[in-house]
Amino acid sequence: MVTDISPVSVGSGSKPLVLVVDDEYGPRESIAFTLSSDFSVETASRAVEAIKKLRAKQYAVVVLDIRMPEMDGIKALEELRKIDQDVAVIMLTGYGTLNTAQQAMVAGANQYLRKPPDVNELIEAVHKQSSATRMRRQQTSIALQTQELNEALKREIESAEPHIWQSRASVELVHDLNNPLTVVIGYGALLADEARNVAKADGAAGRKLKEYAAIIEKAAEYCHHLSENWRLSARNQAEFTQVDLVSIAHEVRQIIFFENGAIQFSGLGQAFVRGSKFELMRVFQNLFKNSLEAGATVLTMQVNMVEGKCEVSISDNGSGMAPDGLKKAMRGGFSSKSSTGLGISICRHLLGAHGATLAIESTQGKGTTVVMVFPAIKQ
Numbered sequence: 001m002v003t004d005i006s007p008v009s010v011g012s013g014s015k016p017l018v019l020v021v022d023d024e025y026g027p028r029e030s031i032a033f034t035l036s037s038d039f040s041v042e043t044a045s046r047a048v049e050a051i052k053k054l055r056a057k058q059y060a061v062v063v064l065d066i067r068m069p070e071m072d073g074i075k076a077l078e079e080l081r082k083i084d085q086d087v088a089v090i091m092l093t094g095y096g097t098l099n100t101a102q103q104a105m106v107a108g109a110n111q112y113l114r115k116p117p118d119v120n121e122l123i124e125a126v127h128k129q130s131s132a133t134r135m136r137r138q139q140t141s142i143a144l145q146t147q148e149l150n151e152a153l154k155r156e157i158e159s160a161e162p163h164i165w166q167s168r169a170s171v172e173l174v175h176d177l178n179n180p181l182t183v184v185i186g187y188g189a190l191l192a193d194e195a196r197n198v199a200k201a202d203g204a205a206g207r208k209l210k211e212y213a214a215i216i217e218k219a220a221e222y223c224h225h226l227s228e229n230w231r232l233s234a235r236n237q238a239e240f241t242q243v244d245l246v247s248i249a250h251e252v253r254q255i256i257f258f259e260n261g262a263i264q265f266s267g268l269g270q271a272f273v274r275g276s277k278f279e280l281m282r283v284f285q286n287l288f289k290n291s292l293e294a295g296a297t298v299l300t301m302q303v304n305m306v307e308g309k310c311e312v313s314i315s316d317n318g319s320g321m322a323p324d325g326l327k328k329a330m331r332g333g334f335s336s337k338s339s340t341g342l343g344i345s346i347c348r349h350l351l352g353a354h355g356a357t358l359a360i361e362s363t364q365g366k367g368t369t370v371v372m373v374f375p376a377i378k379q
C-alpha cells in the first residue's frame with residue numbers, strides 16, 4: 001500500500017521512473033546514463049535524500065546501493081518500505097556475499113545485483129522489476145476499490161435496515177408460527193381420541209376434554225395474534241399493558257411445551273412490567289426452545305427485582321456455545337441444529353421494543369444463561 005505519495009504514472013504511456021541511490025558519483029551517474037534510453041532516471045547521493053524523493057512521488061524501480069554512509073542500504077530499504085510497499089527495489093552489493101544478499105531480500109528487496117552490474121543484466125532487471133511494480137500497483141488499486149465498495153455496501157445496508165425489517169419479519173413470523181401450530185395439531189388429535197371414548201368415559205374424561213379444548217383455544221389465540229401482528233405491523237405497534245412475566249412464562253410452558261418438567265421456576269411468584277403479552281410469549285417460547293434443542297434436561301427461570309428493575313435469568317445445562325458460536329447467536333446466525341438460527345435475533349428485537357436488555361453467557365459443554373432486564377413500571 002502506498003502512503004503520502006503523489007501519484008505519478010509508471011505505465012507504458014511514458015518512460016518508467018527510476019531512482020538510482022549511490023553515494024559514489026561515478027557509479028551513480030554511470031548507472032543513470034545506462035538506463036536513460038529506456039527509463040526516466042533520477043538520482044540521490046544519500047539515503048535521506050532518496051526517502052524524501054519517495055515521499056514526493058511514485059517510482060517504478062529504486063536501484064539502491066547497500067554500502068553508504070550515514071544510513072546503509074538495508075536500513076534505507078526498511079524506511080522505504082514504510083512509504084511504498086509496491087515499488088521494486090534492486091540492491092547493489094560490492095561484496096557479493098550471500099549473507100548480504102539474504103539481508104537485503106529479508107528486508108524487502110526484490111532483486112540484487114553485484115556491483116558494478118553488467119549493463120545488459122542491469123537493463124533486463126530494471127525492465128522486469130518495472131513491470132512487476134506496475135502489476136502490484138494495479139492489484140493494490142483493485143484491493144482498495146474493493147474495500148471501498150465493501151464499506152459503501154455496509155453503509156447502504158445499515159441505512160436500509162429499517163426498510164427491510166418487514167421482509168425479515170415475515171421470515172420470523174413463519175419461524176414462530178410453526179411451534180403453536182404443531183401444538184394445535186397435537187392437542188386436536190388428543191381431543192379426537194377422547195371424543196371417541198366420551199360415551200364410555202366418566203366425569204374425569206369430560207374434564208380432560210375441556211382442558212384440551214381450552215389449551216387449543218389458547219394456542220389458536222396465539223397464532224391469531226402472530227398473524228394479526230404481522231398484518232398490522234407496518235401501521236400499529238403492539239398494545240402495551242401491565243403484564244406478569246411469571247404467569248406468561250408458565251402459560252408458554254403449558255401451551256407450547258406440554259408442561260415439560262425440565263422447565264422450572266424460582267424467585268418471585270409475580271413480576272409485573274409494561275408490555276405485550278403475546279410478544280413476550282414469543283420471547284419465552286424461543287428461549288425455552290433453544291435450551292431444550294441444545295439438550296438441556298434442566299432449564300431454570302429465576303425472577304428477581306434488582307435496583308428497581310425486573311431481572312429474568314434463564315439457565316440451562318445444555319451443550320452451550322463456544323465463543324464464536326456465541327457471537328453468531330447474538331447476530332441471529334447460530335443454531336444447534338440445521339435451521340435458520342433466528343431465535344435470539346427475534347428475542348433481541350422484541351425485548352428492545354420493551355426497553356429491555358439481553359445478555360448471554362455460555363460455556364461449551366456446560367450450558368447457557370440468558371439474562372433479561374426490564375425497566376421498572378412507571379407509577
